[in-house]
Amino acid sequence: MDWLQIVFLSLIQGLTEFLPVSSSxxxxxxxxxxxxxxxxxVFDVAVHLGSLLAVILYFRHELVRMSISWAGSWRAGSLIGALSDPDARLAWWVLLATIPVCVIGFIFHDAIESGMRSPIIIGLGLIGFGLLLSYADWRRRSGRSEYQLTLKDALLIGGAQALALIPGTSRSGITITAALLMGMSREGAARFSFLLSIPVISLAAGLEIVGLVSEPAAIDWAALSAGVLLSGVSAYLCIHxxxxxxxxxxxxxxxxxxxxxxxxLLWVFW
Known part of the structure; x- marks a missing residue:
């Protein structure tokens, strides 16, 4: 890889991971x-790690509170009672909303990788889910924050997140769309989408690392360091x-x- 490719791919990953335009x-x-x-x-792992570090850094205060409250919910006499703590409840909703994409991804990963990465499918996904995002944005009725989500809301948003396995959908785009349809504010929808990205990116990077262990390759540490730094900085600025x-x-x-x-894309490749 030359430096132009390193810089370009790192910035693309960092910027599009959190914008509703489909990084994949x-x-x-x-x-x-x-x-x-x-x-x-190896480079894919590096740029995903940069994006992951960016969202963790940006939400570091919320994540500390959520982690402490979530751990406390296990020690509480009643889990239902512990969910009265908004930080513990939000932590549980993030974890539960991650389950659908893990299950669907595990079952259909090979089929998606082999048969759904064509420019035509990407183009259709960009247009179709883009129109759905437009509708959800225009029709929003209330201004609930991420702390006002119910279990049903979280599971529906998590189910929608599984659609992001289709190239062209956008993980952030489809989760924001679903959250807006649930009556969340734009900012609340985006913040919950970004929090959802933490377990998803972590799991995706973990799978890539497993692939690295099974197929070891030479490592260009300068390229990897640049990838982590550039994708991380661009992702952090993008979120802000x-x-x-x-x-x-x-x-x-x-x-x-x-x-x-x-x-x-449809004009060029159809």
Whole structure:
């Protein structure tokens, strides 16, 4: 890998991981249009680690409170009573909402990897789920935060997250869409989506590391360090400015981008 490829892929991963535009779609399309060789599993782990560190750093205060309250919920005499603590409840909802994508991903991983990564499917996913995001953003009725979610809300959002296994969907996009349809505020929907990314990215990186153990490869430490740093910084800035942006303007600019990119892909590859 040359440095242009390292910088470009790191920034693409960091920026698109948390924007509702599908990071997997962009990473799949990069070699299609650049002719670059596959960056390899080691580098994939590095850029995902950068994104993971960014979201953990950004939500570090919330995560400390959630972890302490979640641990305390196990010691409480009644788990139902312990869920009256909003931080413990949010921690439980994040964990439970992660289950559907783990189950679906385990069952259908090979089928998705082998048969659903074409530019046509990406284009259709960008357009279809982009229109759904547009509808959810326009029709939102209340302003609930992530701390006001119910168990039913969390499971429905978690079920929607499993759709992100389809390239072009966007994990953040589909979870934000579902959360808006549940009556959450834009910022609350985005914050819950970002918290959901922590176990998902951790599990994805863990699977990639398992692949590395079974297929050891030479390691370019300079490239990996740059990947972690660039993806981490870009992801952190993306989270910060995205939350400020959607409070004032909403999701429609991202919808327009998705539709334009999707239509272009259909025009080129159909």
């Amino acid at each position: 779609a962009h990473l799949i399309l990069v070699p299609v249009f650049t002719g670059w060789n596959d960056q390899g599993l 400015y995205f939350l400020a942006f959607i409070k004032r303007i909403g999701m429609q600019p991202f919808v327009v981008y998705r539709i334009i990119l999707g239509l272009w």
